[in-house]
Amino acid sequence: MPPLNYGTFFANFNLEMIRPFFKERIAFRRKAPRRMPSLAFTTLPSLLLLGSFTFFLAPPARARLTFHPTIYEEKADYLDTQTVAVYHFRNEGDKTVTIRKVRASCGCTVPQLDKRVYLPGETGVLRAFFAFGSRSGKQEKKIRIWTNEKDLKKPYELILRTEIPRAVRFSPIFLHWGRGDTPITRTVNAWVEADSPVKILSIDEPAPDFSVRLQVxxxxxxxxxxxxxxxxxxxxxxxxxxxxDFPRKKPLSYSIYCSIR
Structure with a gap:
């Protein structure tokens, strides 16, 4: 075959020579079916994305019992010996709730329920009785409630707060001597914390074991x-x-303790 003369080829070249080639190429591309994307690269990411949205949009597990209030606060009076906290609640779920156990953080607080089983929409009342005893000042007690709810990760918790006023603060309230020690005098300070003045009317002296004197x-x-x-x-x-002599309607008495051992 004789060698191609490029000078002669380009001298005689025109667009009409290659136009049929481009027409056939364009027609072929129009008729060729489109390839579907691979299922492995479309369906799997879509499923993962859908699962992610399902996870974030799914409603969280909701406790069925709602309490009002969850924190009970009250300031006691000088003559009060206890306080009673009242908590109302309602079963907001669509299943029956059984209260299995109720416990307070202190033996001085006793929680009480009218019953243990509550139907959907049913209401109830929990009462907590806190006996003051010799306590004074700010107090906080916790009441925990366990139910049969499987999705409940921890018990319900209610709080009882109260402030027990002290008309007179005695410090210390316990006096101690060792057996065989020198019988020295020990002192108890009594400071009035009430707004009104308080008078000490009498002291019950435990004769003949101890002598007691009052100094104003x-x-x-x-x-x-x-x-x-x-x-x-x-x-x-x-x-x-x-x-x-305070309060005037029902004057209070106090106690201190002495021991030899």
Whole structure:
């Protein structure tokens, strides 16, 4: 075959020579069917994305019992010996709820329920009785409730807060001597915390084991109680009762304790 003369080829070249070739190429591309994307690269990501949205949009597990209030707060009076916290609740779910156990954080607090089983939409009341005893100042107790709800990760928790006023603060309330020690005098400070003045009317002296003297630092506001054992030869445990004139309707009495051991 003789060699191609490029000069002669380009001299005689024109577009009409290649136009049929391009027409056939364009027609072929129009008729050729489109290839479907691979299922492995479309369906799997779509499923993963759909699963992610399903996870985030799914409603979280919701507790069925709703309480009002969840925190009960009350300031006590000088004459109060206990407080009763009342918590109302309702079964907001679509299944029956059974209360299995109710516990308070302190033995001084006793929770009570009218019943244990509550149908959907049914309401109930929980009462917590907190006995003050010798406590004073700010107090906080917790009440926990366990139910048969499987999706409940931890028990319900209610809080009881109260402030128990002190008309008179005694410090210390326990006096101690060792057996055979020198019978020295020990002192109890009594400071009035009430707004009104408080007078100590009498002290019940546990004769013949201890002698007790009252010293007034500031009338109606501050006192010293001086306690001296007669001897320390034998172990003893005695209570000293102190009567005040406050409040006027029902005056309160207080106690301090002495021991030899």
């Amino acid at each position: 630092l500031k009338p109606g506001r501050g006192y010293l109680i001086l306690v001296t054992p007669r001897d320390t030869a034998k172990p003893k445990m005695r209570r000293i009762d102190i009567q005040t």
